[in-house]
Amino acid sequence: MRAALSWLLRDRTATGDRWVVAQWPNTSAWTFVLLTALGWVVPGDPVWLYAGTRAALAWWAVDEVVRGVNPFRRLLGAVVLVVAAVGVAQRL
Helix, strand or coil: CHHHHHHHHECCCCCCCCECCCCCCCHHHHHHHHHHHHHHHCCCCCHHHHHHHHHHHHHHHHHHHHHCCCHHHHHHHHHHHHHHHHHHHHHC
């Protein structure tokens, strides 16, 4: 079990001696958080705000799929990208 977790969570950059599950948010994650918070303040449900949050979320997810530090982060990015795409498709 420990070997499987190590393979899934071990940081593939630098020395690779630490497990990474979460990291400090990058620009795309902060953009998503800020736009989501703005959605609580802006009345109605503006399309531009929804599109902005989903674009920021997709930006983060693609970045994780391409540059994630371990298989867990890459898988998380892929799952979030699929869930975001399904949500957008349902909204259309």
